[in-house]
Amino acid sequence: MDSSKYKMWLQYEICTVEQVNVQYQSLLRNVVIKGNDPIIFSAKDELQRAVKGMLDHELSWTENVQEANFVIGNINEVADFLKEEQRQLLTDLTEEGYIVQTSNQKTYIVGNTDKGVLYGVHHFIRLMQINSDLSQLQIVEQPKNQFRMINQWDNLDGTVERGYSGQSIFYQNGKIVKDKKRIRDYARYLSSVGINAISINNVNVWEEETYFITNKYLAEIKAIADIFSAYAIRLYLSINFASPMAIDGLSTADPLNKEVKQWWKEKVAEIYEYIPDFGGFVVKADSEHRPGPFTYNRDHADGANMLAEALEPYDGKVVWRCFVYNCLQDWRDRATDRARAAYDHFKPLDGRFHENVLLQIKNGPMDFQVREPVSPLLGAMPQTNQLVEFQVAQEYTGQQIDLCYLIPQWKQVLDFDTHIKGTGSTISEIVAGNIHAYKYSGIAAVSNIGDDENWTGHTLAQANLYGYGRLIWDPSLSSQEIAEEWISQTFGNQKEVVEKIGSMLLSSWTIYENYTAPLGVGWMVTPGIHYGPNIDGYEYSRWGTYHFADREGIGVDRTIETGTGYTDQYEEPNRSIYNILSECPDELLLFFHHVPYKYTLKNGETVIQHIYNTHFKGYEQVEDLMDSWNSLESLMDNDRFKNVQDRFRRQKINAKEWRDQINSYFYRKSGIADQYNRTIY
């Protein structure tokens, strides 16, 4: 477990650029780090590792700040040694903020708290890894988002729901793992990109996992919580809403029932005895057959508030998921529209949630498709804390077999202007708490890691985990900046490597979209598995996921006048842009409108010809990706090279299936030939 693939972006390879090495050696001559919190020890440990690896020397620590030429500590510890302007800079930052500055020939990493110190140290190390000039640092940083969360969908039996990287690193064969080294390393990676919260079990809480909040498991979960705590990451648990019944045989889980409320209060007290900095609960309720308040004719606010009351005394939070829809829909029923569900369920409840409740809302109205519009629920509840939910795991975007760098997709979501309080009401500003006065808000995402040696199955999928953390810390970073940072840290700073992999990553989402479901209609995947094409796979199913392709045309009419009225959930001008056929952007056309195959897109192609063109092109682009990767063989270790090469081999097979099935399906249905006479079967 000391291989290059294991080490992800914290490689700490020897710095071979002499001039840089000399500068770093000199800067790190005499380092002091103040404080005794485990977080400080984590920062210290990380810096030691980095210096040992990159400069091949053991750091010489001093206790004396005066003597040191490199000062690390929180503002309280080192205030006396700071200039007034440095103190002022810090005062303007949140508790996670920090400065990394050169002043009087010394380097200072100072945080408002130890958390800031840890982030500052990671920042400094990152700069070392990309061989930056560190002689004149003037960094002032704080995260844009308050909540920066990861959700593990790990099960106690060791499986990971929608996991594409092996088994769980937390659980094996029905037990919490004994050896927690790997969990600690995971905490290092997460903290290096600023993650500050993690839920460690699947939102679908099964029978045995229900007992995580009992003394059967709490001692061991505390051990995990302590590991994450030392990296400034608070631990959350997904809970079973019916716990009072399952665990203690209560006759009800009605959130308004006195006994139930009391049960949760006592339960929460017990948890905090074990884990004083416990984060709170993540809840998937009344969704896809999970229990919830509906059983008792209560609503989501009743359910969430009952838990919130129990957690309030301890500063605990309730993260309540809004992935609620009718998963037993009749495909014959064209009026019910799954896309409407989250908004229809939750919008009317605005103002009813306690202030320590956060609603976690998937980025799109469906489910992590390669292309969807932004969920209209985001920002639509001014009085309710919100988190946007991304999925780092590539459930519908190639499952870490196909390359799909998701940062551009998430950026598009964050940059989307809802116009909810006028121009500039972007998702980014909403979840940062700058549009409505949210007490808590931010971003959560489903993890993509498992116990594969390289953590993510596809080595290049590490970029999604890295990028997720970096992006939500600072959404102003470009996809390219993030990609290049990651490549340099992961594969070194060779220009050819950085450029080629960079361009592969940046094109990969579009390529994946090219050969899969066209124009925003989504799905068309193998049911259950969600990998590979099955165009009608969900077409006659209960999941509410249709394309309605017939011999004349395709797409879902979600307009106000003739469709499901979904477009009405948006503010103007988005409402009209989506509702009016001629205004609707090409890439979402079939999400909002049912059109004939011969309908002409804004790009000048007909829908059918666009389908053919993108699918032939997508496959060719995968061939190009493969060639591009193969040209890098001599520039990296064989292990990672082969891993990615093998993934491209598999991606090519997948892309070919998608290309041919999609083309054949639509050719058979439309009867319209490809204008370039390419082979359609």
Next chain:
Amino acid sequence: MDSSKYKMWLQYEICTVEQVNVQYQSLLRNVVIKGNDPIIFSAKDELQRAVKGMLDHELSWTENVQEANFVIGNINEVADFLKEEQRQLLTDLTEEGYIVQTSNQKTYIVGNTDKGVLYGVHHFIRLMQINSDLSQLQIVEQPKNQFRMINQWDNLDGTVERGYSGQSIFYQNGKIVKDKKRIRDYARYLSSVGINAISINNVNVWEEETYFITNKYLAEIKAIADIFSAYAIRLYLSINFASPMAIDGLSTADPLNKEVKQWWKEKVAEIYEYIPDFGGFVVKADSEHRPGPFTYNRDHADGANMLAEALEPYDGKVVWRCFVYNCLQDWRDRATDRARAAYDHFKPLDGRFHENVLLQIKNGPMDFQVREPVSPLLGAMPQTNQLVEFQVAQEYTGQQIDLCYLIPQWKQVLDFDTHIKGTGSTISEIVAGNIHAYKYSGIAAVSNIGDDENWTGHTLAQANLYGYGRLIWDPSLSSQEIAEEWISQTFGNQKEVVEKIGSMLLSSWTIYENYTAPLGVGWMVTPGIHYGPNIDGYEYSRWGTYHFADREGIGVDRTIETGTGYTDQYEEPNRSIYNILSECPDELLLFFHHVPYKYTLKNGETVIQHIYNTHFKGYEQVEDLMDSWNSLESLMDNDRFKNVQDRFRRQKINAKEWRDQINSYFYRKSGIADQYNRTIY
């Protein structure tokens, strides 16, 4: 385990027709049964049970034939008491033949062997169950087919491949069951309908089942063999072709390798030490990823003959399955036709197999679809013993949730005239060994039973197991005769019950066909599961199972001139009947031809209108079945009534899905409206 549903067709309910009861009491006054073979004890036991149940009296057995008025025994035991003409009748029969005759006020059940005695006793009991007049019996019987076999697809872990009736009665949790009462009862049911061979493990032989032919399991398998032996049923085992490698680490399983041959000889000797009347091996080789001779550039004859040589000294047989096809086909490749595979593989090998090898050939060229033509391989190898293979388990015909009485389908197969040696070369005569001089031949079928209390999930699916045995004993029985026999024995002789259930059974295959895949094209089922509609489920897959529906038409062109040439595998006139569009029977049209939706069938409907009509009708017919069943509530026990009622509830849901998905799919594709304007979604 003494419930009505458990007892299937051996209910032995008290005979309430006084006159009949009196007659039977009188006939069975003083019974002698001669012989000491376990088979004789089985016959005796069965007659005792029957008399105890139906007449509520304990049989009084005598040892003295002179004194007895009811004489049972094989011809050697009772020859002195028979008339010359009776002896003559028996001489003309096979070893399984028997007579049941009234002579000089006495009843005789005499078989050529003890097997015949057991069958004769069962015959007599059957007549009692249907309250026949038994005063003047003149029955002379023998089975039409030599091999009457059942294949269990049971796995050691307790699952049953394509099992729809619970878990295995042979295995639980990786072990052979200790309590073998249920196996013994199964032997009773099978022998009551004349089954004389059984293979007790899945043709897909997995890792641990490979060891069935070793001393790890042989003692327990011998115990099972003994149970079946006592019911005149020989036990077979499915084997792993690669056993020499798996079990003893040989470096090859090449059938021409000396060591491998020797290994099998020793292995067979070992088996026969445990089980002197062991039947032989069932082999699925080089099929669906199972190992076989192809690995060593040998053919099926090489593989089968190697095993045959080892078995020959013991009169053992090799049952070699012909379900061999390319299951990694590329759907883009329209030249490869799965339907051709068995014939293409095996026909050239005619004459090369040892005489103790039997080829087991599925009834159709695909895989137990609701409608297929008869396999052209049947009868096409004059010098090679053949078994036709049916599937009692309703894998593709409703899985014992939907009612589908399969006897009419099997009769159609048996009645099919191949014309291979002129008119009258029916499958029935071929597998009876009357067309070619087969040394061994007959019929095998995949079982439909499991450990559900009623054995078959759907109580009415018991009729398929019963009917299978009866039909292959005497293919001249009509589907109605078999149905009525079964109903009387199972539910009693009330006229309304016999008529209503009879008519339900007889219509059920057509009804199932009406609402599922149309006109012989097959498939359109959920992949893997094979229940419920998924019209394109196999359309872009590797299994070779396509319908090629596009906006103009549907069907597979298997003609000689423009298609795959499959029709050429038939003899005239079948070749032309299938090959010429205008000659092809409607029900197989889409199996042989690709036609426009507006093509007019012989029945006057267009293909598309026929699809709509049959699908609307099929669903209505299921409603009628349900009504018909509900009208029987007062005429039977609640337990079986509810079981079947619940199945119809589920069948209705399934039929509705099929109706609507098929209609919508073809309406969307063809754009042609239903001429009666019924609801299509």
